[in-house]
Amino acid sequence: MKAFFTLFIAAFLFFGCSAFSQTKSQALSKINTEGFQRSQVMQLIGDLSDVYGPRLTGTDQYLTAAQWAKKTLENWGVDKVYFENYCDDCMGWEVKSFNVEMIEPAYMKIHAYPYAWTESSNGVQIGDMVWIENYGDIEAVKKQWAGKLEGKTVLIGSVPKQNMLFDPLSTRFTKEEIEGAKKDILPASPSPLGPTSGNVDLVANKDVVFEKGMRKNDAFYAFLKEEGALSILGTTPLSPGIVHPSGTYSFRESHIKSVPYFAISPESFGKLKRLVDRSIQPKIKFHLDSELYLKPKNNVNIIGEITGSDPVLKDEVVMIGAHFDTWHPASGATDNGAGTGVMMEVMRIIKATGLKPKRTIRIALWGGEEQGFLGSLAYAEDHYGKVGETSRKKEVEKISAYLNMDNGAGKMRGIYLQGNEGVRPIFEEMLTPYKHLDVDNLSIQNTNYTDHDVFDYYKIPGFQIIQDMLNYFTVTHHTNLDALEYVPERDVMINATVIAALVYQIAEREEMMPREE
Ligand SMILES: [Zn+2]
Incomplete structure (x- = not known):
């Protein structure tokens, strides 16, 4: 595997420079080296699953895991790491x-x-x-x-x-499925790329x-x-x-x-x-x-920030997130140890490269997603304004984008644009260096049933990553088999590296990401 990635980095450095500024190209090269050659993502998902899983909402086990995550982020030098409570009566x-x-x-x-x-x-x-x-x-x-x-x-x-059992239990999206989803135009129809897709505004x-x-x-x-x-x-x-x-x-x-x-x-x-x-x-x-x-202190979102380096742009924020809670019958490795581990690894990669992104990068690991986005909703209501009311706090305007990971451990195949055509050319350009990994498929469709829905509701560009389903909806999702055995290393390593590259580029852009018209 190492040889494969070394080749990839060399090729990228040689051919990639024309389309990119020298500095961006060097930055992505650092991200690739950190993400592919010094990856810690499997170690993180292993910690989350075998040591700190499962992490059912409200439990002491959840809080112990949250304390581990906080300490881990702090040890990497993430600037501000803190808990925010999201529920007083969740048991x-x-x-x-x-x-x-x-x-x-x-x-x-x-x-x-x-x-x-x-x-x-x-x-x-x-x-x-x-x-x-x-x-x-x-x-x-x-x-x-x-x-x-x-x-x-x-x-x-x-x-x-x-x-x-005539059908295979584990699948990757075929070329036809991906091409079909890419062709969709607004108004987006329900996606063929999996049962989490749809057009219901769950938050409203x-x-x-x-x-x-x-x-x-x-x-x-x-x-x-x-x-x-x-x-x-x-x-x-x-x-x-x-x-x-x-x-x-x-x-x-x-x-x-x-x-x-x-x-x-x-x-x-x-x-x-x-x-x-x-x-x-x-x-x-x-x-x-x-x-x-009932221990309300167990009900926390974990928030961490890498403060932006630009004196003005640092007030603007690029957010990434994943739900930290799991169901209880196994380790919660694919739902959502994998998403959590990948997003934590993104923070590690950015810190370890020594890059100093202009905008602030904030990670949010949510509690209570499985009970209806409890953590992300409470956060949004605190920081952006109440659901169902029209008045919004200033902070809502400062979030450039939110990227979410919660569809198992399969490789990233692209991004659901959530009806926001304006971001298409931007993501296309940002993903060009990773085209050979087939992670750059953009679908205008909506997907729902996870935390990016909350950001979408507040008109913040909020996106869920399209991932290969593998055996998520046949074997691991909320079951007694949600274990580390079903997390493929190459998939999660690619996910962390590509998302780190995306987040870095969003943080460096001249403008914030365009909002849906
Ligand atoms: Zn989940």
Whole structure:
């Protein structure tokens, strides 16, 4: 790998100079050397995953990891590193111990992981199981099940579709897919480049999209509790064998907490349901020892700055960010250890090169993204003005651009322009030296469901990086397999180096990045 990059740097120095000023060319050469030959990005993602992961919102583990990140940035000489609190009533929750088994009609280990913020069991519990397929209509559920659930484990939801694994689990975008996305013109259609794309303004509609969506099963959880049900088993099928326990959002102190609720593998679900169909009664034995606590000091965004060198332009800021929180069933290596590690490495590269960018470069590592952009929204409301109000603080005008990383560990393939045509020629020029890495594909499309949405809402040029999906939505995303094994070194090394080069160039431009008309 080293030989490949050495060649690349030599070629770049030789041919690249005509299109660039000498100083820019030298600066990018330094960035390339630091990013490709002295990379620490895998070490960082390893620290984040194996030592400090997972990092569920509100937990002591999250704060310990945040303290590590702060110290790491400080050790590199990042000028100002500090925490900003984003939530006073977001609770921490940790698993201490759990087990789920079927003990009748025959023994079967149930592949499970508890959903976050659900209650502990009162020691080991044993009970019969019933199946409730539809639980959205609470009145219908009450009518059918009132008085029948005491001492029962409840299997909920429909049987997952059979998946014979004919399709590959891991993919990179094909040339056709990328070319298709590039051809799109405004108004942008939903992107073919992955399920996170769309045109809904999540921030403007956050009460509908997040609050209502997150609370939709609360009445059901409350009913099961009242009825004395013992536990819930459910599945969110992704790929065979995988357990996918994200999607309970009882993180605030005021939210109802469910009885012990376990995500189980599609195969465990399938067998339990088929036994019910045959009128064979499964007996479930389980325990869950979890700890729920409120420590507002755990709920921090981590902010760090490299102060700009130009006496005037230093008041303008180029921001990069990634969410620092993860779900809980594995290490959070791809969501979002990879994005966090890459953005931290960008700061390291810029400091290590000794370059002195004119504008200030600020990194923000957000908490609570998985619960609806809690960290980035609180930051924006503090610094830019309230969502839903028209008045804006001065600071909003000083942010040139925000780049976000949160689509797994796959290689950068380009940038979603988020409807902002004005930035296209600028990004094209900035990415020219990296064309041979195929990272320069620009799509006018919007993508959403991550923190750049917040900046987009405030009309700050906010961009999410287009990344190869790899096995993000088939294997690792919010699952028990979100582990370092699925982070390819070459991909994240390229991501950090190219983004460092972009950030440096944005910080050096004569003008700020153009805003959407
Ligand atoms: Zn994420």
